[in-house]
Amino acid sequence: MRYFILLCTLCLLLAPKPGLAGEASWWNDDWSYRKPITLDTSPSGGNITQPVGRMPLLIRLHPGNFQFDGVAKNGSDLRFVGADGKTPLNYQIENFDPVMGVAQIWLDATDLPANGQQTIWMYYGDSKAPVFSNGAATFDADYTLVYHFDESTGQPPKDATAYGNNAASGALRTADGGIAGNAARFDGTTVVTLPTSSSLEIKDGGSFTLSTWIKLDVLPTTATLIYAHRQDNKALLIGIDNGAPFVEVDGGNAPQRANGSAALKAGQWTHLAIAAGNGQITLYVNGQPSANLAAALPALSGSAAVGGDVAGTANAPVPFAAFVGQMDELRLSRIARPAAMIAADVLTQGAQSKLIGYGEDEKKSGFGFGYFGIIVRSVTVDAWVVIAVLLIMAIISWLVMWQRGNYVSRVTNANERFLHRYRELGGNLLGLAGNHVSPAVKGELAGSSLYRLYEIGAKEVWRRRDEDGRLVIASESIEAIRAVMDSTLVRENQALSRSMVMLTIAISGGPFLGLLGTVVGVMITFAAIAAAGDVNINAIAPGISAALLATVAGLAVAIPALFGYNYLLTRNKAVTANMQVFVDEFVTRLAELHRAVDLSTVEG
Incomplete structure (x- = not known):
């Protein structure tokens, strides 16, 4: 009989227990649930062949991958933990609506390798957890401006970085259906004026990156500006001419322009980016190089404009039309972002991202957790x-x-x-x-x-x-x-x-x-x-x-x-x-x- 009892005891000890493997690496016992998120840069995923390093990734939550059960109403109990299971990652919540079942979260991926996979964890389920969302910590110090355009209608855009480069003027109307949450609608009359800030200045021959998503209502018939930075007779202009994007640099002598290889399509979101450095300027469309310009950036200070042009002097004419359409996720950097990172931005922010995969939610095992925990807590x-x-x-x-x-x-x-x-x-x-x-x-x-x-x-x-x-x-x-x-x-x-x-x-x-x-x-x-x-x-x-x-x-x-x-x-x-x-x-x-x-x- 003792062998029978020993056998029963051994079976109980060796029986599989849900979540036990995860329990050994559970980050914090105060959090009841977690979801694995796989960052896949292999050919079957994002197919990123060059190391990207640190970059913000867009985490999209919806009923297809997250049930919004057991999480705080404002997402304050969300925590992201690195692949080592110990290191908390910074993040910023742009939008979190459990009633509608949608959320957009910017995650600071500290090291995104090439041709590989790594699993990070999203923890939730601690009602006492304080708010941890922080845009200034999520975007690295080389980002000088990040506009999510998630403000209420009539308010100028606010900067998510630590520099606080909020728009000096430009009350925009908010539109639903942006790349991440809401988008800004430009009606051709409103131009966003950026503040005069040393962090937004461009040094002579310096580096610079601009990236944004735009959605044209119709293809413009006249040259239209998306971004303009002028000082005296020098300028950096990014816009659309004859349906194709362009980048133009004027060092004071004669402007130099590079036009995109193909016209844009109206009614759909398009990612535009320019990266300048080491005497080269590259224009990207949807993460792919579209044009190159052998030119160095001139020294530019003062305020810049988004969605239109600002004359160099009060009496100078405005030679370009203002932008008409929607814009989302405008970012400026004081360095030339690598091509792999720009491509990864498009992959992570696009509607169908293969770069990010979402696993099944896990419940912390043990007394008081999971389905059994619900039963135990309800016993009279x-x-x-x-x-x-x-x-x-x-x-x-x-x-x-x-x-x-x-x-x-x-x-x-x-x-x-x-x-x-x-x-x-x-x-x-x-x-x-x-x-x-x-x-x-x-x-x-x-x-x-x-x-x-x-x-x-x-x-x-x-x-x-x-x-x-x-x-x-x-x-x-x-x-x-x-x-x-x-x-x-x-x-x-x-x-x-x-x-x-x-x-x-x-x-x-x-x-x-x-x-x-x-x-x-x-x-x-x-x-x-x-x-x-x-x-x-x-x-x-x-x-x-x-x-x-x-x-x-x-x-x-x-x-x-x-x-x-x-x-x-x-x-x-x-x-x-x-x-x-x-x-x-x-x-x-x-x-x-x-x-x-x-x-x-x-x-x-």
Whole structure:
């Protein structure tokens, strides 16, 4: 029996437990849930062949990859942890709406490798967690301006970087359906004026990167500006001419322009970027190089304009038309961003991103977490009382099975040792009884029920000696000896069955006690619903599932007790059958050995 119990215990220890592997690397026990997010730069994913390093990635959450259950209403409990499972990553929430089931979050990916995969974790489910969203920490120090255009209609754009380069003027109308959340609508009359800031200045021959998403209502028929930075007779212009994007640099002598290789399409989002550095300017369309210009940037200070042109002087004419359409995610950098990063921007911000994959949500294992945690938290007091009683019954039944299993094993092993010695006696039937038997032999056979029967039978035989010490066994004496041995056999059976009634109580009473707890729990659940007047599945399900926990506990008590009881009953029957056979054998051999004495006694 002890091997049976050990086997059950081993199975419980080795049984798979949901979330156990993740539990070992759980970042913080205060967070109840997490979601794996895979950054895939391999050919099957984003297909990025050059290392990108640090960059902001757009995490899109929607009902297809996130259920918004268990998360704070404003997303304040969101935390992103790196691939090492320990390092928190900075992020900025641009939009988080659990009612609509949408969220856009900018994540600071500290190291995006080429041709590889890494898994980061999004943790949530801590109602006490403070807000951690921080745009200044998410975008690196080389970003001098980041406009998400997520302000209310009529407000100038605000900068998400640490430089705080909020627009000096330019009240825009907000439009839904941007690349990430809302977008800004330019109507051809409003131009956003950037502040005069040293962080936005361009040094002579310096580096610069601009990237943004635009959506044209119609292709403009006149040259249109998206970005303009002028000082005196020098300028950096980015716009659209003849349907194609262009970048123009004027160092004060004569303007130099590079035009895109293909015209843009109206009515769809297009990513435009220019990267300037080391005397080269590259124009990108949707992450791919579209034009190159061998020119260095002139020194430019003062304010720049977005969505139109600003004249160099108050009286100078404006030679370009203002932008008409939508714009989203405008970024300026004081360095030339690498081509791999610009391509990755398009991949992560596009509607169908293969760069980012979302895994299944995981619940922290252990007491109080996951589905089982919901059940435990909903258990009523009366059910806990029933479960406590069942737990006591379970402990008692396991102790009985352990003790009875050890006892029957000791008896069985001792009986085998006794029968081995008994078979060696030959005609000396009483050779193992009396004072001549060594204490070592008696100690070896002490636990044998057959040996106890044998001693009782031998004592009855020795009691039938006459005055001369001879054994006188009559037929009536044989039956008397059998009767004494049978009474001993009954007491041995009682010893084998001692405490077995506790197992029968657990088998029959455990399920009924569990059912009692379930019925009372269901009654209380319906009474609470009636009192609250709230009839819905979310109000009923936790109480019903918690009430059923009592029935599960009752079955958990009864099923092991049933297996143990049947196992012990079979072992006990085998020991009882051996004792019955031994009594018959002993009495028969005794009658055979003393038949002559019996006859002489009768004749006398």
